Every structure is written in structure tokens, then in C-alpha cells.
Amino acid sequence: MKVRIHRGTRQIGGTCIEVAAESTPGRIVLDLGLPLDADTDDIASLMPDVPGLRDASDDLLGVLISHPHQDHVGLVHDIHPDIPIGIGAAGQRILDRAADWLDRPKLDDRVLIHWQSGKPVTLGPFTITPLLVDHSAYDAYALLIQADGQRLFYSGDFRGHGRKAKLFEKLLANPPRDIDVLMMEGTVIGREGEGTPFPDESALERDFVEAFNSTEGLRLVWTSTQNIDRIVTLYRAAKRSGKRLVLDAFTAEMLAATENPNLPQAHWPHIGVYVPEWMRRRIVRDKTFTRLDPFKPNRVFLEHLDPARDILLFRPGMLKEVAAKAPLAGAQLIYSNWRGYLEDDSTKPVRDWLMQGAIPLRRIHTSGHASVSDLQRFATALAAKKLVPIHSFHGDRFDELFANVDRRDDGEWWSAGNQGGASWKS
Ligand SMILES: [Zn+2]
Structure with a gap:
């Protein structure tokens, strides 16, 4: 697989990742969010440069949403209506109920793939396994992507101290094996109090x-x-x-x-x-x-x-x-x-x-995102060959906190395989 992070290597919000299979032609997009400071009057300029989002070209197989926060899903209504959208069923209902009140377009007339935790879905050369996670948004998933004999794990947004903390402990006790690339969020890194445990x-x-x-x-x-x-x-x-x-x-x-x-x-x-x-x-x-x-x-x-x-x-x-x-x-x-x-x-x-x-x-508050110590437990349990920072303003600090960090740039193609430093500028 080749991967290109369009937004997220240096920011929180507006996440968008493009993944291309190499054995059989096919691409998927993981999350399509609005940047937090976005000017929503000019959606066209916010749309990441992913071929086919507007015209549904054949090899773009789906836009797969981790959870219904606007910084992960906010641009999904503006893609071509024929592109399948993967999302949790409850997440979709929440978005649609809100859209109904706010006179905005709904997802229910789209081609939808509803996530069921642990149940793999096949899209062309890709097998996608969603895993329900603990996060401040309801119905949030991490996504395990398999293609070309490689395994890529996208954490989405998650935490280990919410009302579904058991899911986090369960994942740590029985983590997915042989992960080539872990793309892991680091929202709290660099925030005040990052080193202290978070209240539940x-x-x-x-x-x-x-x-x-x-x-x-x-x-x-x-x-x-x-x-x-x-x-x-x-x-x-x-x-x-x-x-x-x-x-x-x-x-x-x-x-x-x-x-x-x-x-x-x-x-x-x-x-x-x-x-x-x-x-x-x-x-x-x-x-x-x-x-x-x-x-x-x-x-x-x-x-x-x-x-x-x-x-x-x-x-x-x-x-x-x-x-x-x-x-x-x-x-x-x-x-x-x-x-x-x-x-x-x-x-x-x-x-x-x-x-x-x-x-x-x-x-009175606790974060919707994992503490640094929970991020470390998570990264250690998954033991990926490469850990790529995402959804963080402090990707530069991953190296001091985690092993096997491979920091990438927005817009750059890189390989999910073992060719460590290989990258293609598009
Ligand atoms: Zn979120």
C-alpha cells in the first residue's frame, strides 16, 4: 500500500488520509474532515486533492469515516454521491438528525457501509476491520486496513478513560498483530497537563x-x-x-x-x-x-x-x-x-x-483523547514496524515518547511496506 496524508501530520482537525493498493488498482480515503478554523463559505478550497472525490473515478472505492466529529466527517457531503461512505450506523443517525434540524444535506440517500465492530468489510483489494473505541464522540472506530499483504492501523480519535474504557483495555490485552504501520493520534501532546493521568x-x-x-x-x-x-x-x-x-x-x-x-x-x-x-x-x-x-x-x-x-x-x-x-x-x-x-x-x-x-x-472536565501514558501503552501493545504521527500539533515530539516513529509530511506519498524512507512527491 501507498499512503498520503492530506491533512493531519501537523495539525488537529481536517483529517484526511488517502490509501492506494499497489497489487490491484484501488484507493480509499480515511476521514474527510473540516479543519477546525475552516471558512465553510469556501468548501471547494478545503477539499483535499484526492482524485475522484468530485467525479467518482472508478478506482476510488470509498470514503471511510472513523467517527462523527466534524473535523473527521465535515466534508463528506460535498463528494460525488456515488462514492460509498463507511460510517457507524448510530454515527450516521446522529449526523442526519442534526442535519434535519439544521436544513443541511443528509447521508441517508447515499451508498452507506455501516461499521460493525470486529466485522471485516471488503472493498476491492482492501479488507477493512472497524473496531469500536472509547472517545468523546459516540460510535467511534479505529480502522484496520489490509491490502497487498500489509496491515495498516488507523487509530482515529480514542481514549482509555471514558465510559467505554473497557474497550481500550480489551484492545491492549489482545492487540491486532503484525501491524506494518500505525497512524496514531496525539491530540493531547503539548497540551497543559499532558504528563498527568486524566480523571475518568x-x-x-x-x-x-x-x-x-x-x-x-x-x-x-x-x-x-x-x-x-x-x-x-x-x-x-x-x-x-x-x-x-x-x-x-x-x-x-x-x-x-x-x-x-x-x-x-x-x-x-x-x-x-x-x-x-x-x-x-x-x-x-x-x-x-x-x-x-x-x-x-x-x-x-x-x-x-x-x-x-x-x-x-x-x-x-x-x-x-x-x-x-x-x-x-x-x-x-x-x-x-x-x-x-x-x-x-x-x-x-x-x-x-x-x-x-x-x-x-x-x-470540571476530562479530555476526549488518550493521555500520553495511554498513548504509550497503546503504541507498545500494537508494536507496529512504523508509527506515523497524525492529528497532533506536536508530531515532532513523538520520537521522544514512542518507538519506531516515522514522521511524514502532508501531501507526500509513502510506502506502508518496509522501504523505510521511500517516498514519492506527487
Ligand atoms: Zn474526535
Whole structure:
């Protein structure tokens, strides 16, 4: 196999890897993400230079998505509709449910290959085995690619300290053998606190219980609607502290889209659902009033929130409504995302609002990505002949942390075989 990383050797986000078989003509693409700082008005300029993405040339056999985060899947709607797309079924439902509300194109009219963990799929000369992993995104997979008698393992994004940590330990106990190339993410390398062990979701649950019980006013928790593990943690903490977790209806829709009966749902006890203005307007516009039905049993309005017992899931998009309607005397905001976003211009309006209202901000969070020590355990277990850094701003530091590192450049073709330094400039 030959491999060309289009984006990812020197950045987090916008991941795209092209793999070509040499024995029989055929190519596949692993992930097709939006760069984190992308200007989405100009999609054409963001599309990686992979022949056939726009016109579906014969030897491009599929675009294979590891997980439904935008920096891995964000460009997939803009490829030719005849190209098969590999993705987890629940991941697809989450993306489609969101697209439905946001008037964006859906995947369900595409040619889809749905991943089943451990079950190989054949595409021309390639055999692809998806393996479910622990990550902050729901339905995330690592992908084992076999062709030309070689084995390439793409880690996707993963961690070993989330609610599916058992999957990580299972993989370490019985790792795939004879891996020629491991392309491994290194998101946390170079981030503050990289050397310390990361708390798990159970530790967070205890911190949230303590925080919920020690706040008299409304508890706002700012987290990502995609971080299903965290929402489960918040629900469990709400229940343990005898409180109610108020979800916005969009988050409730994402939970419903998983079709996982073990995840908190809109009608459950200890749950409230508020329907944001933008969703209400959409329902009126489309006259789709039955869409409100799932929210009816636990529906609440922001102006009726009970500061003594409510926890409100918060995102910057809700700022105007929350500021205007929610009872905020004595409120506290708990920030449960990567701290870097707090330094971003996009979060400034929220930070200004917190300052003006003297709403204290506290941080309770753990990373969606593996700690350095878990990355090391993972790399050691897989013992690949070559380890190629990806999804990291610090590929230059892999050498000091891992064995057999072979750092590559974006846009460069290289061999997955043993010809160590061989590369072709395209
Ligand atoms: Zn991710």
C-alpha cells in the first residue's frame, strides 16, 4: 500500500488520509474532515486533492469515516454521491438528525457501509476491520486496513478513560498483530497537563455532585451536545444529587438518534426539556408539530426553571435566550470542554456576559483523547514496524515518547511496506 496524508501530520482537525493498493488498482480515503478554523463559505478550497472525490473515478472505492466529529466527517457531503461512505450506523443517525434540524444535506440517500465492530468489510483489494473505541464522540472506530499483504492501523480519535474504557483495555490485552504501520493520534501532546493521568467520567461524576449540591442558584453546564459520555455523567450526577437535568431539545434529539435504550432520554425522570426559540420557529415553519411530542412529558420553559433544583445544559448559541429568560440570581457556570476554547474569540460573548453578571465559572472536565501514558501503552501493545504521527500539533515530539516513529509530511506519498524512507512527491 501507498499512503498520503492530506491533512493531519501537523495539525488537529481536517483529517484526511488517502490509501492506494499497489497489487490491484484501488484507493480509499480515511476521514474527510473540516479543519477546525475552516471558512465553510469556501468548501471547494478545503477539499483535499484526492482524485475522484468530485467525479467518482472508478478506482476510488470509498470514503471511510472513523467517527462523527466534524473535523473527521465535515466534508463528506460535498463528494460525488456515488462514492460509498463507511460510517457507524448510530454515527450516521446522529449526523442526519442534526442535519434535519439544521436544513443541511443528509447521508441517508447515499451508498452507506455501516461499521460493525470486529466485522471485516471488503472493498476491492482492501479488507477493512472497524473496531469500536472509547472517545468523546459516540460510535467511534479505529480502522484496520489490509491490502497487498500489509496491515495498516488507523487509530482515529480514542481514549482509555471514558465510559467505554473497557474497550481500550480489551484492545491492549489482545492487540491486532503484525501491524506494518500505525497512524496514531496525539491530540493531547503539548497540551497543559499532558504528563498527568486524566480523571475518568466517574471522578467527574463525583465532582459534579459536589458542585451541584454546593450551588444555591441555577447550575449551568457548558458542554458539547456531541459528548454523550459527558451527558450521561451529568444525568447520573443530577440523579445522585436529587436534581433535574434540563436538556435543550436539540441535545435530546441527539440522544434519541443513538437509539441506545441505556442513554438518558427526553421522557426519563430527572430530565427536563426546553425547546429553544430556533427549533420552535422551525416547527412552525414546517408545520411539524408532532416533533414536539417526545418533549411533552418533561417540557419546561426557561422562565420557569427552579434555581433550587435545576441544572441547565448550556452552549454559546443559547446565550441570548438564557440571559433574557432564565432565573440567574446566584447562578454558577461549570465549563466542561477543552480549556483552549475559552481563549478563543468565539467564546468572548459568553465570557463577557459571565463577567457582567458576576456569574462564577468553574471547570470540571476530562479530555476526549488518550493521555500520553495511554498513548504509550497503546503504541507498545500494537508494536507496529512504523508509527506515523497524525492529528497532533506536536508530531515532532513523538520520537521522544514512542518507538519506531516515522514522521511524514502532508501531501507526500509513502510506502506502508518496509522501504523505510521511500517516498514519492506527487
Ligand atoms: Zn474526535
